[in-house]
Amino acid sequence: MKKIILKETIDSLGIIGSEVTVADGYARNYLLPQQKAVLATPQNRKIIEQDRAKFDLQIAKERKIAEEMAEKLEGISCTISAKVSEEDRLYGSVTVRNIIDALKKQEITVEKRMILLKETIKSLGTFKVPIRVYKEVEPEITVEIVPEK
Numbered sequence: 001m002k003k004i005i006l007k008e009t010i011d012s013l014g015i016i017g018s019e020v021t022v023a024d025g026y027a028r029n030y031l032l033p034q035q036k037a038v039l040a041t042p043q044n045r046k047i048i049e050q051d052r053a054k055f056d057l058q059i060a061k062e063r064k065i066a067e068e069m070a071e072k073l074e075g076i077s078c079t080i081s082a083k084v085s086e087e088d089r090l091y092g093s094v095t096v097r098n099i100i101d102a103l104k105k106q107e108i109t110v111e112k113r114m115i116l117l118k119e120t121i122k123s124l125g126t127f128k129v130p131i132r133v134y135k136e137v138e139p140e141i142t143v144e145i146v147p148e149k
Contacts, residue, residue: 002027003040005048009062010036011113015135017048017055066134073110073131074139078102081148084124093120094145099129102143121145 001021009015013022019040022031031037038044048055080102083091096115103110116130116138124145130138 004031004037005040005044006037008036009059011132011135016058017052019045063134063137066137070133070137070139073108073133073141075142076103076106076108077142077144078106079144079146081146082124084147088124088147090122090124090145093122094143095120099143103141 002024003019003021004027005019006014006016013020027037027039032039038048078099080094080098082094085091096112096117099115099117100110100112110131114132116132121127121143124147126142126144128140129143130140132138
């Protein structure tokens with residue numbers, strides 16, 4: 001395991017300027033060559049500390065953009081029609097991909113990793129689905145599953 005300092009915000013790891021521990025291969029093969037991070041040495045810590053004000057400005061900007069996007073997403077509702085049997089049970093299930101496609105029809109673009117669907121939806125009804133826009137910014141959209149006509 002290697003200790004690194006992030007030079008940009010990476011959803012799965014942390015925000016810009018934070019010190020995290022990652023697998024050697026992840027650091028060596030991806031983060032360091034892509035210049036998304038630097039090794040956590042005393043010298044690099046000093047450099048990062050000097051850039052702290054710039055990082056704080058970047059974090060504030062990212063958060064403001066995320067909150068604006070969250071405002072747009074809050075209260076959004078999408079309807080997905082699915083094939084059902086006589087007992088109103090779904091054939092298959094509704095997945096993240098179905099939700100992305102339904103939002104795309106409303107000209108709303110979200111990435112797969114942003115949708116926090118704990119498990120696939122297997123019944124008709126209305127469900128609240130959180131969307132992670134930024135760390136700790138998770139508006140909920142309403143997904144309604146109706147029988148296909």
